[in-house]
Structures are given as structure tokens and as C-alpha cells.
Amino acid sequence: EAQVTQNPRYLITVTGKKLTVTCSQNMNHEYMSWYRQDPGLGLRQIYYSMNVEVTDKGDVPEGYKVSRKEKRNFPLILESPSPNQTSLYFCASSFADITDTQYFGPGTRLTVL
Amino acid sequence: AQKITQTQPGMFVQEKEAVTLDCTYDTSDPSYGLFWYKQPSSGEMIFLIYQGSYDQQNATEGRYSLNFQKARKSANLVISASQLGDSAMYFCAMREDIMDSSYKLIFGSGTRLLVRP
Numbered sequence: 001e002a003q004v005t006q007n008p009r010y011l012i013t014v015t016g017k018k019l020t021v022t023c024s025q026n027m028n029h030e031y032m033s034w035y036r037q038d039p040g041l042g043l044r045q046i047y048y049s050m051n052v053e054v055t056d057k058g059d060v061p062e063g064y065k066v067s068r069k070e071k072r073n074f075p076l077i078l079e080s081p082s083p084n085q086t087s088l089y090f091c092a093s094s095f096a097d098i099t100d101t102q103y104f105g106p107g108t109r110l111t112v113l
Numbered sequence: 114a115q116k117i118t119q120t121q122p123g124m125f126v127q128e129k130e131a132v133t134l135d136c137t138y139d140t141s142d143p144s145y146g147l148f149w150y151k152q153p154s155s156g157e158m159i160f161l162i163y164q165g166s167y168d169q170q171n172a173t174e175g176r177y178s179l180n181f182q183k184a185r186k187s188a189n190l191v192i193s194a195s196q197l198g199d200s201a202m203y204f205c206a207m208r209e210d211i212m213d214s215s216y217k218l219i220f221g222s223g224t225r226l227l228v229r230p
Binding site: 033040041042043050059088090092106107 | 117119122148150156157204206215217218219220221222223
């Protein structure tokens with residue numbers, strides 16, 4: 001089944017404790033992206049990657065890191081999480097064509113205390 | 114400046130009636146794509162419909178159609194014959210080219226639709 005998976009789905013952590021949210025897709029997509037969703041703000045892009053070893057900042061990259069060592073995986077790293085990073089996070093992937101649909105993972109709800 | 118504007122935070126519609134969700138966008142790029150996604154209460158993002166900036170005809174997908182008015186920079190979603198299962202948050206998004214052959218997807222703030230029985 002074609003899908004984007006994220007883990008964990010739910011996470012409660014404390015300020016400053018490094019964490020990684022994994023994202024994996026099995027559709028051979030070149031393009032992968034991370035978004036955060038906050039009430040009243042819609043989804044905002046954190047980072048995106050056009051292909052392996054190619055990553056770039058989105059609109060809200062501060063406090064986040066990503067890596068793209070393999071085509072299928074695109075982990076999101078919070079080196080020192082803070083309460084303002086409490087949010088719902090989505091990973092998405094697509095082929096690298098402007099017309100192509102982005103497929104979203106199920107979301108990760110992160111709470112930073 | 115906001116690139117995607119959804120001016121209706123919430124809307125009601127009677128079951129079986131049609132409803133239009135508004136979306137306006139702002140870009141100077143001649144090549145762009147417009148998407149609508151549905152987010153039910155379970156949280157997943159479901160792709161509904163796509164319109165390319167060069168497409169001559171309005172996109173349709175089953176009960177969903179996109180009323181694309183390029184000169185007015187609007188891409189309204191029309192849902193015909195609303196069903197109770199259409200109650201959800203709806204997001205308009207625009208994909209635009211940026212330099213180095215890459216692109217980004219920008220979302221509006223969403224419209225919450227409630228279908229009344």
C-alpha cells in the first residue's frame with residue numbers, strides 16, 4: 001500500500017530534550033516536506049527536500065533540523081524543544097513535478113512541557 | 114503578505130445542498146498549482162482536487178469542482194449535494210516555483226464546514 005508513515009504519532013516531552021520524528025514513504029517520491037499545523041494558521045512549511053542530500057528551509061525552520069540521506073526517509077529533529085514547538089506535525093511527499101499531489105502522513109501530535 | 118486567503122473561518126450548509134468555499138491567492142509566477150485538501154476530525158489530510166495555472170478548464174472530481182478565475186486570482190471549491198461526511202476542515206494550498214527548480218506549498222488558514230442534517 002502506498003503510504004507515508006510517521007512515528008511517533010503522539011509524543012509528550014520536556015523542554016530541552018532532543019527528539020526525532022521519523023517519516024518514511026514507499027512511493028519513490030523525490031520531494032518530501034515537513035509542516036506544522038497550529039489553530040488559525042493552517043499548515044506552515046518547516047523544511048523541504050527536492051531529493052537525496054538536498055534540503056531547504058521553508059517558512060518556519062527555526063528550532064528544527066532535517067536530513068535526507070535516503071530517498072524514502074526524511075526525519076525531523078528538534079535539538080532542544082521548547083513549548084512553542086507544541087503542534088501537530090505532518091510529513092508529506094510527492095514526485096518532483098509542480099502538478100503532482102502531495103501525500104500526507106497521519107500526523108504527529110507533539111507536546112513540549 | 115499572505116499568499117493564500119480563506120476568508121470563511123466556519124460555514125454551515127444543509128445536507129444535500131451545494132456549498133462554495135472561498136480561496137484567493139497571490140503570486141506573480143505564471144506557473145503555479147492550486148490544491149484543496151480535506152481534514153476530518155481524525156486529523157489526516159486528504160487530497161481533493163488540483164488546478165494548474167495553465168489548465169483551460171475548471172477541475173472536477175466527483176462532487177468537487179474548482180471554480181478557477183485566474184484574473185481574479187480565486188480558486189473556490191464547490192461541493193455539490195453535501196453529505197454529513199463532508200463536515201471537516203478544508204484547506205486551500207498553492208504550489209509555486211522558487212529558484213533552483215524547487216517549489217513550495219503554501220496553505221491557507223482553513224475553513225471549517227459543518228453539514229446540518
